[in-house]
Amino acid sequence: MIYAFGDCEMDIAARELRRGGIVVRLEPQVFDLLGLLVENRHRVVGREELIERIWHGRAVSDAAVSSRVKSARQAVGDDGERQGVIRTHHGVGFRFVGTMAAPSAMANHCVAVGEARERAASARPSIAVLPFELVGAVGAYAAVADGLPHDLILELSRLHWLTVIARGSSFQFRSAAVAPEKVAAALGVRYVVTGDVEVDGPRISVTVEVSDTSTAALVWSERYGRPLGAVHEIRSEIASSVASALDLHIAVAEARRALSSPSNLDAWAAYHLGVAEMYRFDREGAERAAARFEQAIEREPGFARAHAGLSFAHFQGAFQRFAADRAAAIDKARRSAETAVALDPFDPFCNLVTGRVAWLIGDLEGARPWLDRAIELNPNYAQGKYASAWTRTLLGEGSRGRRLVDAAMELSPLDPLLYAMLAVRAFTHILQGETAEAAIWGERAARAPRAHPLIELIAAVSHGLNGDDEQANRWFASALRRQPDLGREAFFEAFPFGNDAVRVRINQVLHRIAV
Template sequence: MSQPQPARVAFDDVIIDVAGQRLWRGGARQPLEPKAFAVLVLLACSPGRVFGRDEILDAVWGHRHVTPGVLNRVVTLLRHALGEDAQAPRYLRTVHGVGYRFELPVVAETPPGASTEAPAPEAPAPDAAIAPAAHPLRRSSDAAPPPRKFPHAALWLLPLLAVLALAGWKLWPRHPATAAEAVPASEQRSIAVLPLVNASGDAAQQFFSDGISENLIDALSRFEGLKVIGRASSFRFRDGKDESKAIGARLGVAYLVSGSVQRAGDTVRIGVELVSTADGRTVWTEHYDRPYQDLFALQDDIARAIAAALQAKLLRTPGATKQDNRPPGGNMDAYNAYLQGLRNFYVGDYRKAIELQQKATQIEPDYAAAWAQLSTAWVLLGQYMGDDEKAQRAYAEARKATDVALRLAPDLGLAHGARGNLLLAADFDWRGSIDEFRRGAALAPENGQIRGGLSRALAASGHLHEAIEQRERFLSNEPLFAGNHFLYAYLLIASGRLDAAESSIRFGHELQPRPGVPFELMYVAILRGDANAAQDVAARQSPPWRELNLAVAAQIGPDRAAADAALATALKDEIWSKTTPYLIAQAYALRGDADKTVEWLERTWSRHDTNLHHLLYDPLILRFRNDPRLASFCAKVGLPPPTASEALSIDQIIAAANAGKR
């Protein structure tokens, strides 16, 4: 009978946390891909025993389509992680002609004098596309806003386009069995690319391994019939301990891609494997070891190999063209600057992102993708300026960058998405933004974030049904992106589906917890006519927003004197009129005061406040959809008439709910 594995193996300055699947050396965590860690545990938990090569391959990979070179690479990774000299190894020894043996100076579950706890892991790198700062939906952005004094906003808040970096590799000669033989065509073809482990030992190289992971996501998305999960959802499993079956269930996919990346001087080493989530078996695996300068030439082959294993074919969508985020001149310094710019963009450091994208365009002036990403970073920075003059200067820079991107690459979907964001945020050009997002989606149908932008633009023009359709398509590829669920909830609310909206809000909050209760639930309670629940949610918000939310919630309560007093108190603080006029317009809409509602909408317009985008799918404002004052205002700002909006008003939602109770 085999002996049970210890929870931990420790020797010298090394701790193998078997239960936690982590390796520590000298107090620092050593990143290892899952299969490499499995080999380490197999050998280290049976010190002194010689394992044959085939025995290791059977135990860890099930010997499925694995070339002998894969084990050689894993041993090299393990020796590097253990600080070994390959010419004179202390622990992992080669038994020539047979296999490997692990020798331990000490084997103990808890070594004498050692702490019973493994060293605390380093803080994970923040990722804005997964976890935007503080309140992700309080500005028009899927990316994290930089710190600001008043990050709160009103009910209907929109995201801006986040962009992905691309990179890739070509295959070494593989096992004679073809990849296409690996998976029956009848099996579901859905896949998630987990963030590849940065095995370089240098945390500053994280952007590089992330860029490779994103490239695989983008490249695989171009294959017909292959559902590919987006970055925000798949990157939630960075350094996670979840089993492949559990990850597959969370993401709704049949296969996972995982592995590691190591850049050493002029060489890039990548190990990738394709795993079935049904049973954890390795379907396909390969090792790439190539000159760094060959990076771009190797890009498509790795994606084709994975797709071949799933018997997928390249999309032949009419109007679509190949999208390329690499510098046309192949300059690696420009590409590195681009990837680093994306890394800073995702964590909300837009100024640094701008600096790095500018560097990329200076190195390669014809780098269209960098110009497009530069434009998007300028737009986001402009939105968070708080000063309209500064914002306009930022938008002017964004306009120049977008013009260059489209001149260089008129068929780049990313560039059309960037212009769509610019037209919506800076120009309030509702029709133009829809056209640009549609063009971007036609050119790059696999890009879910362009569809997210199209959903925003459609909703802003009152086209609620198609906005929901586009958001649901984005959700299918980003099921664990919290912002997606909040934005979807707003659309559901506008269609009167309050129970589904509440579920979406709570799931978004579960994915990205915030202090207290999600403030969006206050609006669900208001639309249900539940004054007590609305007050309860408002009272559990953080100051200074608690007071203003209480004033809004009070407007549906039975005590009119209290409602008047709460609003009067809130209006005494000029910060609200200067920073959140749209929220005050909503409060007056709840009071049934059309004059005051339009007056505060005018203030919103004068501040160039993008919360105005929500007007035509805001049930509170739409209670005046037949009022000529609101129609006149919509005409002034270029919006369709409110009567054309497909969204419901608060009165229609409450009436429908009451009818359903009878």
């Protein structure tokens, strides 16, 4: 990326600053500091964040920071009195305030590409986690007020689609009365997380709230009550739960934001509208989702998650038999997944869709490492745990599958894929020969919001294995009314069980009720 301001051009990739076309020699830390300020010019960068990013958290004096800032100012023709390029916010940090200019002709192409990426990045949702407030006498548990927000920052940073402000900057705001718009002005964030910690007798309570800084509206809130005990376990459990919840709730808020100005969508807005349609799990939703993801890719071709979303939409077309040409849908899902993971191999969603494509061709062993990697990248990724549970269960690992799907439902009890999680739980009982339990979970899955006809087939099989042909026939008939081309072939195409004995038992049930 090349940034142009005044008579300067800063080439980040080449680590070169040019002023009037002449290269300016800079110490590495001075270059890094200037680059950090330029790339985050929409907000104030705090002193602690500077130290974290430039000195990697080592203890440094204020004089050392001031010296590097002074050198950066001199390099771009600024000074501490004029502050036309780098402005000091006393007690807070520094902000780049120079006017961006057109780059040289030689750099035009690089800048055009860079600006497109920058526009996508600026549209990316951003969040700051503030220190929590202490309510009453919390005694030895006071550390939770800072420790839990720090844990949350670490967990939220695993979400590649969310920009998370570093602790050094967000922890400057310690007042309970700080207004969201003030945080937005200082840090340039769209969302802010606040909370409080209270000890009441033998219990500790933690309240967490997420607000939209542009409207001060509450996006999501939750109250956690736990017995006093091992504080580290309490912190870890709550941080995982909050991070998983925000993965869903902020995405919903972003879709609502995009709907408020549908005629002027940037890549991220189109992406979030695509996600909202994707979770309808029907033909029309899949088609509209694909169109939104293609719209996002058109605006930003290097947008990895938009390619991943497009793979997800084509997966639905093939898996739920929406697509007129299933082979073509599988190929589109595969190509989009390959593009996504090539653009961002560390995004859990990109790894998830790559693993899901392997399902479509029955390559469960090929799916396993991609889904395991998605969980490694984000241990709070409920949909990753669900997908891995499904794969392992079909491979015959029922106990492992049950632990994973239970963890997924605990992390995200209102997940759009909850119906599928419940269905996996039914499959784990089928695998273990626990037919009564399988019928209970299969029934719950088929009655859950967004459950599609294939899930009703699972309910039919579960009841049939349990000897209740009346319920089995009812669910089988319901599935056929919604999608007449379903049957034994479609069931095993969607759910390629590796256990031959289980396949035989299911096939016998389908033969018996498909009359």
